[in-house]
Amino acid sequence: xxxxxxxxxxxxxxxxxxxxxxxxxxxxxxxxxxxxxxxxxxxxxxxxxxxxxxxxxxxxxxxxxxxxxxxxxxxxxxxxxxxxxxxxxxxxxxxxxxxxxxxxx
Numbered sequence: 642x643x644x645x646x647x648x649x650x651x652x653x654x655x656x657x658x659x660x661x662x663x664x665x666x667x668x669x670x671x672x673x674x675x676x677x678x679x680x681x682x683x684x685x686x687x688x689x690x691x692x693x694x695x696x697x698x699x700x701x702x703x704x705x706x707x708x709x710x711x712x713x714x715x716x717x718x719x720x721x722x723x724x725x726x727x728x729x730x731x732x733x734x735x736x737x738x739x740x741x742x743x744x745x746x
Contacts, residue, residue: 668697669700675704677714678705706737
Protein backbone atom coordinates (compact mmCIF):
# COMPACT_ATOMS: atom_id res chain seq x y z
CA UNK A 642 0.00 0.00 0.00
CA UNK A 643 2.26 2.74 -1.22
CA UNK A 644 0.84 5.99 -2.45
CA UNK A 645 4.18 7.76 -2.88
CA UNK A 646 7.07 7.16 -5.20
CA UNK A 647 9.57 9.09 -3.07
CA UNK A 648 11.79 6.61 -1.27
CA UNK A 649 12.23 8.77 1.83
CA UNK A 650 8.52 9.50 2.33
CA UNK A 651 7.40 8.72 5.91
CA UNK A 652 4.26 6.96 4.64
CA UNK A 653 6.49 4.13 3.41
CA UNK A 654 7.90 3.43 6.85
CA UNK A 655 6.44 0.48 8.78
CA UNK A 656 5.66 2.75 11.74
CA UNK A 657 3.37 4.88 9.58
CA UNK A 658 0.73 2.15 9.72
CA UNK A 659 0.69 2.18 13.52
CA UNK A 660 -2.39 3.77 15.05
CA UNK A 661 -1.57 3.23 18.71
CA UNK A 662 -1.52 6.89 19.74
CA UNK A 663 -4.44 8.05 17.63
CA UNK A 664 -8.06 8.20 18.71
CA UNK A 665 -10.71 7.50 16.11
CA UNK A 666 -13.73 7.52 18.43
CA UNK A 667 -15.15 10.71 16.92
CA UNK A 668 -14.47 9.76 13.28
CA UNK A 669 -17.66 10.12 11.22
CA UNK A 670 -16.48 9.16 7.75
CA UNK A 671 -13.87 6.93 6.15
CA UNK A 672 -13.10 7.51 2.48
CA UNK A 673 -10.58 5.52 0.48
CA UNK A 674 -9.83 6.51 -3.12
CA UNK A 675 -8.41 4.10 -5.71
CA UNK A 676 -9.27 1.07 -3.58
CA UNK A 677 -7.83 -1.98 -5.36
CA UNK A 678 -8.82 -4.63 -2.85
CA UNK A 679 -5.28 -5.61 -1.90
CA UNK A 680 -4.65 -7.45 1.34
CA UNK A 681 -2.84 -4.41 2.73
CA UNK A 682 -5.76 -2.11 1.94
CA UNK A 683 -8.28 -4.55 3.38
CA UNK A 684 -6.27 -4.86 6.60
CA UNK A 685 -5.88 -1.08 6.81
CA UNK A 686 -9.63 -0.44 6.46
CA UNK A 687 -10.41 -3.19 8.96
CA UNK A 688 -7.90 -1.66 11.39
CA UNK A 689 -9.55 1.74 10.99
CA UNK A 690 -13.00 0.26 11.54
CA UNK A 691 -11.83 -1.64 14.62
CA UNK A 692 -10.69 1.66 16.15
CA UNK A 693 -13.87 3.58 15.29
CA UNK A 694 -16.94 4.04 17.42
CA UNK A 695 -19.69 2.47 15.29
CA UNK A 696 -22.27 4.73 16.93
CA UNK A 697 -20.41 7.81 15.67
CA UNK A 698 -19.31 6.47 12.27
CA UNK A 699 -21.79 7.51 9.59
CA UNK A 700 -20.21 6.62 6.26
CA UNK A 701 -17.61 4.37 4.66
CA UNK A 702 -16.85 5.13 1.00
CA UNK A 703 -14.51 3.05 -1.13
CA UNK A 704 -13.76 4.34 -4.63
CA UNK A 705 -12.45 1.74 -7.06
CA UNK A 706 -10.34 2.83 -10.03
CA UNK A 707 -12.13 0.91 -12.78
CA UNK A 708 -15.37 -0.55 -14.08
CA UNK A 709 -16.49 -3.26 -14.04
CA UNK A 710 -15.53 -4.00 -10.48
CA UNK A 711 -13.85 -7.40 -10.21
CA UNK A 712 -15.35 -10.17 -8.13
CA UNK A 713 -12.11 -10.19 -6.09
CA UNK A 714 -12.61 -6.56 -5.05
CA UNK A 715 -16.27 -7.20 -4.25
CA UNK A 716 -15.30 -10.14 -2.01
CA UNK A 717 -12.98 -7.83 -0.08
CA UNK A 718 -15.70 -5.18 0.06
CA UNK A 719 -18.16 -7.76 1.45
CA UNK A 720 -15.71 -8.71 4.21
CA UNK A 721 -15.22 -5.05 5.12
CA UNK A 722 -18.95 -4.37 4.93
CA UNK A 723 -19.62 -7.23 7.34
CA UNK A 724 -17.75 -5.25 10.01
CA UNK A 725 -20.30 -2.44 9.68
CA UNK A 726 -23.39 -4.59 9.29
CA UNK A 727 -25.94 -4.68 10.96
CA UNK A 728 -25.11 -1.16 12.14
CA UNK A 729 -27.86 0.50 10.12
CA UNK A 730 -26.57 3.98 10.87
CA UNK A 731 -23.41 3.38 8.78
CA UNK A 732 -23.82 4.19 5.07
CA UNK A 733 -21.50 1.96 3.03
CA UNK A 734 -20.70 3.07 -0.54
CA UNK A 735 -18.59 1.55 -3.29
CA UNK A 736 -18.04 4.00 -6.11
CA UNK A 737 -16.24 3.82 -9.41
CA UNK A 738 -13.90 6.60 -10.49
CA UNK A 739 -15.24 6.20 -14.03
CA UNK A 740 -18.96 5.82 -13.34
CA UNK A 741 -19.21 7.80 -10.10
CA UNK A 742 -22.21 5.75 -9.08
CA UNK A 743 -22.65 3.44 -6.12
CA UNK A 744 -22.62 -0.33 -6.51
CA UNK A 745 -25.07 -2.55 -4.66
CA UNK A 746 -23.61 -4.44 -1.73
